[in-house]
Amino acid sequence: MAQDQKPEGERIAKLLARAGVASRREVERMIADGRVSLHGKVLETPATIIPTLRGVAVDGKPVGKADRTRLFAFHKPTGLITAEHDPRGRPTIYTALRNALPKDAGRVMPVGRLDLNTEGLLLLTNDGEFKRAMELPASGIPRTYRARTFGEVTQAQLESLIDGITIEGIRYGRIDANMERSTGRNQWIELTITEGKNREIRRVLEHLGLQVSRLIRTGYGPFAIGELARGQATEIPKQQVERFRSGLKRR
Structure with missing residues (x-):
């Protein structure tokens, strides 16, 4: 008797994280909250295996295919919150990033956080899985x-x-x-x-x-703020990102 074949593809939470929707952990929360659907049916588990993101929607909006992983270095000034929104109305990093990032950067997420009064290098990526790997203490970065x-x-x-x-x-x-x-x-x-x-x-x-x-x-990690001016951002070359990412996978 033939053995059951495993479904081809990857967990939906992993694919959505790679597509820059959110970190894998945040995607799992979104699924638990009923915000993710597949071909119109609300998903109940992040363990769902799919080959592509075709037919997947978040909050009713279709998700496009994952872009290549991109990483940006941002020189965060003091006085900015490392968050997308602040309930108290204080300016966030996204206020400055609107002008600092290239127009085709898409949605990016900060790797870790810097306090309101801490300045300097803040990395940003469009890949939630990559973000999570860089933040884990076990990675030892x-x-x-x-x-x-x-x-x-x-x-x-x-x-x-x-x-x-x-x-x-x-x-x-x-x-x-x-x-x-x-x-x-x-x-x-x-x-x-x-x-x-x-x-x-x-x-x-x-x-x-x-x-x-x-x-x-x-x-x-291997990325330094160098001469990057306060409030400015620059994209880290693809080759450097891939070299660093491959090193992370070996840890």
């Missing part, structure tokens, strides 16, 4: 920051962060921190982390007795 601080701290204290630190019951993993320059009680400190917990850099530095007056993300 280094994020590098420069912090301007006020107070007293020694290089030895900074080096002790290499073993991680627990603050108010929250464990922060390895932090590679070095004094960049110091003038009196003012310092510039460079820090590299791989977890990216909420407000991690600020909380760790404040725990050391420092006041953080400026925080800039300068790097995310």
Whole structure:
């Protein structure tokens, strides 16, 4: 007797994430909320296997085929929320991105977040699956920051962060921190982390007795902010994106 053949294709949540609708986790929530349909029938499970997105609609609107994965680097200024909408009416990154991104960029999603008062490199992609892979702590992607601080701290204290630190019951993993320059009680400190917990850099530095007056993300994995002007965006070349993505899959 012949064995049952597995249906050809991929999970619909994965395909919708790749098409830039949302991250896979967000797509699964959309399906649970009854917002996704296939040939007019509302889907009940994200485990549905399909070969293409033909016949798929979200909120009643047909979904087009997935574009190639694109990645943009944006120099986020302070004062912008890393979100599409803010209930309090504060300006978001999309306010600036309207003019910064090329007209054919389509819908893009931020990779991780930067706080309202944190500036610097923010990556954006049209591929929800790629976004999720870059955000996962298990991927171990280094994020590098420069912090301007006020107070007293020694290089030895900074080096002790290499073993991680627990603050108010929250464990922060390895932090590679070095004094960049110091003038009196003012310092510039460079820090590299791989977890990216909420407000991690600020909380760790404040725990050391420092006041953080400026925080800039300068790097995310192999991508650096370089000379990119504040408020501007640039597309990362396809070859660099594919090389980085293939490395992510091997982790």
